[in-house]
Amino acid sequence: MDAPENPADPDLGSLPDAPHSPAFACDNPELPSTSSEAPQAQEPELPLTLGASEVEALTDVVMVDPQCLVNISFLNDDQEWVSLGSGYAIFSSAESNEGMFLLVRSETDNSVIMESKVCSTTCYQKLQGVLIIWSETDSGGVALSFQYPPTCQEFWETICQAQGKDPCIENTQGLLIESKEQFDRLLRTRDVHMSACDIKKLKQIASLFKLVLPWPVCKQELALFLEDGGYIKRFLQLFQVCENRNDIEGLWHLHGVVKGMLFMDKTSLFEIMFSDEYIMDVLGCLEYDPALEEPKKYREFLTQNAKFKDVVPTTNCILIQKIHQTYRMQYISDILSPLPSIFEEKLPNLTNFISFNKFEIVTILKGDKNFLSQVFTLLKDQTANNDRRSELILFCREFCSFSETLQPRSKKALFNTLVESGIFPALKVVMRVNDLQTKSAAIDVFSYIVEHSPALVQCFAMSEAQQNEDGDLFLKVVIEQIICDSDPDAGVAIQLVELLRVLLDPENMVGSPNAGEKSEFLNFFYKHCIYNLTEPILAVTSEGIYEEDNVVKSEKINNCIDYHKAQLLGIILELLTFCIQHHTCYIKNYILSSDLLRRILMLMNSKHKFLVLGVLRFMRKMVDLKDELYNRYIIQGNLFEFIVSAFLNNGPRYNMLNSAVIELFEYIRVEAAEGTSSPDPIIDVISVDYPNEEEEEEEGPSPKKRPHYSS
The missing domain is CATH 2.30.29.30 (Pleckstrin-homology domain (PH domain)/Phosphotyrosine-binding domain (PTB))
Structure with a gap:
């Protein structure tokens, strides 16, 4: 453009x-x-x-x-x-x-x-x-x-x-330049003879490019001239002459001319300048920026530092040429526009030219199913060393990133081909390696698939369970990586939990409004995976850490939960809160059968306040459902005791814990008063015997005072 x-x-x-x-x-x-x-x-x-x-x-x-x-x-x-x-x-x-x-x-x-x-x-x-x-x-x-x-x-x-x-x-x-005649007149007045291609005229030619760039007529006329007669070839030969003579001033002018050619943003010129014959001379001209004290070393980087590796040997010369050309074009694009702008694309045609190259690369690879199958087979090979596996998965990640250039129909066909070629079993192996870069690349590939089509993951997970019900399922491996993350707040755990949230969103279930198809994946998840997800909570809230009347031994809770464990429990609670809201009957059956709410409420005794607030959000979402089975379960289990105890132990401090507990009980009171609440027994059953706000602020709450329940 x-x-x-x-x-x-x-x-x-x-x-x-x-x-x-x-x-x-x-x-x-x-x-x-x-x-x-x-x-x-x-x-x-x-x-x-x-x-x-x-x-x-x-x-x-x-x-x-x-x-x-x-x-x-x-x-x-x-x-x-x-x-x-x-x-x-x-x-x-x-x-x-x-x-x-x-x-x-x-x-x-x-x-x-x-x-x-x-x-x-x-x-x-x-x-x-x-x-x-x-x-x-x-x-x-x-x-x-x-x-x-x-x-x-x-x-x-x-x-x-x-x-x-x-x-x-x-x-x-x-308007000075509106026609070819005015452009020719401009060349004459500035004594610029483009056809001469003389070192003595480099300064005038460089100033001409700087002058006419904003003018469409000038750009068009210059582009027509540069495309014809091998001018670019003769011009780049001047670069070799100037560099051999160490003519720094001439090299500075050549930098301006080549940069001007690139900023003309003409696809016809890109095809010439990015060819194997001229690309290195173009980079050489860009090295001599007059604004820099020393020339850059772009050619040295491409020839010595940037190593092109064939992760799987291929004889397709067109594919190899396209990959090399695309990398070099992207490199030049980064030189011209090091900082992307949110306002305006400087070189839209260059961006499109690179995208079209990526499209051709993806198209060639997508049509070669044997190539993809070979890649995934090598990824699953237990004898492969870490470096080899890292190269393969990094290739897969870059390949998936190129898919962003495809139209929706082509992108769908590509990811279907990846699944058919065995990408999920390969990811299952790679996610378990100890190398962080390799694991991160595998998760990125998984992310590309989920973002494009959650249904592909859901269908694979269900078919995998049918073939090997008690086996090592893919989603179990995903949950395993969440639990094993050493730094959940900054590592892969948050990314994987977000991907699970997308998969568990009913709006993304198999891409069909059919209720039966939606319930099929939820049945699978709550049968095979929910226990793995809640296992960290169950592990730190075993039966031995609380006494009679729900009095939890806080020191045991805190001994089990360090900061990183609290982060992990927090992000799991956020996902369970999402499930409470969207999977009404499925998670209800699991909560009631496993007494999960009691185990979660035990975390109210944690010293990590962000975890305590996560527990309160979970409880608040459950009460908000106004479900009679939940209400009966809460009342019969005396589960508000955990919340009231935490509130009293918080003392007169006015903090987020104080506000969250008050808001929870105020919500219950208002709902009961308006007669809209299904938990009509709750407000009658809970009779809290602790001082009012004024007395609390003056005397402080007595830790021995406990709420009494009457029905």
């Missing part, structure tokens, strides 16, 4: 924002804006135009017209606006009849930070009422951003008067 036509001077790319106008807020980097409040200074206004002697005397003047405060920006080589700061603008008429100059003096030390001669041939443009932009011969695009439109208009009228133009227009030169 060509860059949008800019009616401003050719050296200007996307314009900087005006202080009070959001017109360019989404397309360009923001410049520092001046204060929107009107200045309070009462000094008399200075004239806009001063003589040379007056300007010299102005060095010692502190009082200036605050309405002339402007922001100055210039356009760098990457076509981005960079702020130079702010200062006070004024015109100077030179006594030697050299013309009029536009000066900007720093608002801090009164030094001159910009001086520009108002030439009759310079194209000035006024935009948005507060921007004046033009192009300098040496430094490129310049922009002044005013605070006040009337001040901007005064400066504009002065410029137009100096050029003999009508101030009613907003462009002093009109």
